[in-house]
Amino acid sequence: MTVLIIAEHNNQQLNHATLHAVTAAAKLGDVHVLVAGNGAAAVAEQAKQVAGVTKVLLADAPHYAEGLAEELAPLVVSVAGDYSHIGATATAFGKNLLPRVAALLDCSQISDLTEVVDAHTFVRPIYAGNAFATVKSAEPKLVLTFRATAFDAAPANGGSAAVETVAAAAPQNLSRFVGRELTQSDRPELTQAKVIVSGGRALGSAEQFNAVLLPLADKLNAAIGASRAAVDAGYAPNDYQVGQTGKVVAPELYIAVGISGAIQHLAGMQDSKVIVAINKDPEAAIFNVADYGLVADLFTAVPELVAALNG
Structure with a gap:
């Protein structure tokens, strides 16, 4: 089986959260990473060095610059055909993008996973984390989000994956980026x-x-x-x-x-x-x-x- 992980990044730096998703995905099979951005070649170079990643797909276009879910979802669907699982970390990015992907693929999403039992069986928290449910699905394709704190981060170095350029999907123009207000701090994230x-x-x-x-x-x-x-x-x-x-x-x-x-x-x-x-x-x-x-x-x-x- 091959798993596609959607990379979270700012067009310059691969978000550390993606490394946790790679570790989780490696329990399912070969791991490919999709980097979609604008001028994001540096991110693809970082992704190919992550231990456990066997291929990096790079889609570069202006409408991917801000990581809008409405723009990224058609791209993910266009490359999803050969993958048994499509995943991301359960951050705001992953929680925003993957439900749209699951809907377009007409397949189930299993969210906030804390354990991968096998290719179709997963553990996730319910009742605000007071209980854990084991969920099993027989569907041939699944969309998953992984809780970062439940999986160790994959080493950022040690890999040597190939980078393959994929065609961008047509702009959807369903949403637009207005602005971003970030809290600046010298403290750890x-x-x-x-x-x-x-x-x-x-x-x-x-x-x-x-x-x-x-x-x-x-x-x-x-x-x-x-x-x-x-x-x-x-x-x-x-x-x-x-x-x-x-x-x-x-x-x-x-x-x-x-x-x-x-x-x-x-x-x-x-x-x-x-x-x-x-x-x-x-x-x-x-x-x-x-x-x-x-x-x-x-x-x-x-x-x-x-x-x-x-x-």
């Missing part, structure tokens, strides 16, 4: 960080969110996360949100500060290797998943922790 310091509504304001969490994050070289309640209250930007409707993370260390532990949040971080919770409510649900819990006032405990780290 949230989904790739080894340490995350995350804050909740108990911090009280955006000013206190930054004043309490930033010194700790600086000391640990950590990414900053937030609960949905903190984001909704305006304490942190949307791309800091960890949870079912935010980003799913699995760092080596996750420090939850003033987070109660709603199911929505736990679904996004419960696979972290070590979870530390700081909350003054001893009955907070976050303590049920924490490896270490501190019942204390966060406004006292976190500065004391920072001082101890400085000492």
